[in-house]
Amino acid sequence: MDIDVLGPLGVRVNGVAVMPTAPKPRKVLALLALHVDRVLPVGLLIEELWGQRPPRSARTTLQTYILQLRELIGTALETGAAHSAALQPAPQDGVPVSAKDVLVTAPGGYLLRGGGGSSDVQKFERLAGMGYRAMDAEDFAGAARLLREALSLWSGSALADVQTGAQLEMEARRLEETRLCALYQRIEADLRLGRHRELLGELTVLVSRYRTHENLHGQFMLALHRSGRRGEALSVYQRLRQALVRDLGLEPSAGLRRLQRAILETSEAPAPTAHVLRPETLTAASRDRLVRVD
Numbered sequence: 030m031d032i033d034v035l036g037p038l039g040v041r042v043n044g045v046a047v048m049p050t051a052p053k054p055r056k057v058l059a060l061l062a063l064h065v066d067r068v069l070p071v072g073l074l075i076e077e078l079w080g081q082r083p084p085r086s087a088r089t090t091l092q093t094y095i096l097q098l099r100e101l102i103g104t105a106l107e108t109g110a111a112h113s114a115a116l117q118p119a120p121q122d123g124v125p126v127s128a129k130d131v132l133v134t135a136p137g138g139y140l141l142r143g144g145g146g147s148s149d150v151q152k153f154e155r156l157a158g159m160g161y162r163a164m165d166a167e168d169f170a171g172a173a174r175l176l177r178e179a180l181s182l183w184s185g186s187a188l189a190d191v192q193t194g195a196q197l198e199m200e201a202r203r204l205e206e207t208r209l210c211a212l213y214q215r216i217e218a219d220l221r222l223g224r225h226r227e228l229l230g231e232l233t234v235l236v237s238r239y240r241t242h243e244n245l246h247g248q249f250m251l252a253l254h255r256s257g258r259r260g261e262a263l264s265v266y267q268r269l270r271q272a273l274v275r276d277l278g279l280e281p282s283a284g285l286r287r288l289q290r291a292i293l294e295t296s297e298a299p300a301p302t303a304h305v306l307r308p309e310t311l312t313a314a315s316r317d318r319l320v321r322v323d
Contacts, residue, residue, distance in 0.1 A: 043105055068135045126144075156175050156178050156179035
C-alpha cells in the first residue's frame with residue numbers, strides 16, 4: 030500500500046487507487062492512513078465523523094463506511110492480481126490477501142495494514158531528520174540538499190481534498206508545523222552557504238503568508254542585510270512588530286530584538302545565523318505566534 034497525505038489524499042493498493050468520493054468514508058480512510066499499522070479506536074473515528082454529539086446510529090454507519098472501503102480495497106486487489114498474472118502467469122507462493130487482511134477489525138477499533146508500502150510522511154520525516162543531523166554536523170550543503178528533497182514531497186496543504194474534522198484538523202496542523210520547521214532549517218542552511226540574494230524572493234512570499242512567524246522574518250532580515258539592503262531589513266522588523274502587537278498583543282522576541290540592534294549598530298553583516306531561532310528553541314508561546322494569512 031502506498032499512502033500520500035502531504036497534499037491531496039492518495040491511497041493505492043497494488044498500484045490501484047482506493048479513493049471513496051463521499052466525504053465521510055474519505056475521512057475514515059484519511060485517519061486510518063495517517064495511523065497506518067496502528068489500531069484506531071472506534072471512538073476516535075466517530076468523533077472525527079460527528080464531533081461530540083454523534084447520532085445513535087454512529088457505530089452502525091461507521092461499519093457501513095468500513096465495508097465500502099473494503100469493497101474498494103477488494104477491487105484494487107483483484108485488479109492488481111489480474112495485472113500481475115498477465116505479466117507473470119506462474120503461480121505465486123503465499124496465501125492470497127483479502128480486503129479484510131488489509132483493513133482489519135481489531136479489538137476496539139480498526140487497523141489499516143501498510144504491507145511495507147511507501148508513505149510520504151515517513152519519507153519526509155526520514156529525510157528531514159537526516160537534514161537536521163547534517164545541520165548539527167555543520168554539513169550545510171548536505172543539510173540543504175536533504176531538506177530540499179524532503180520538502181519536495183509536499184504538493185500542497187496536508188489532506189488538501191479532505192473535509193477535516195477535529196482529529197484530522199489537528200493532524201494537518203501538526204504536519205504543517207513539521208513542514209515549516211524543515212523549511213526554515215533549509216533556509217538556515219542556505220544562509221550558512223552564503224545564498225542570501227537567492228533567498229530574497231522566497232522569503233518575500235513567506236513573510237507575506239506568515240505575518241507573525243518570527244523565525245522567517247529574522248531570516249528575511251538577515252538575508253536583506255547581508256545583501257546590502259539594511260534599511261529594508263529594519264523595515265521588515267517594524268512590520269513584524271506592528272503585526273505582533275496588533276494581532277497578538279505581543280512584542281518581538283529577545284532574539285529578534287538582538288538581531289535588530291545588531292543591524293542598527295553595524296554596517297557589516299552579522300554572522301549568518303547569529304540570531305536566527307532554531308526549531309528546538311521554540312517555546313509554546315513562540316509557536317503560538319504562527320498566524321498564517323492565505
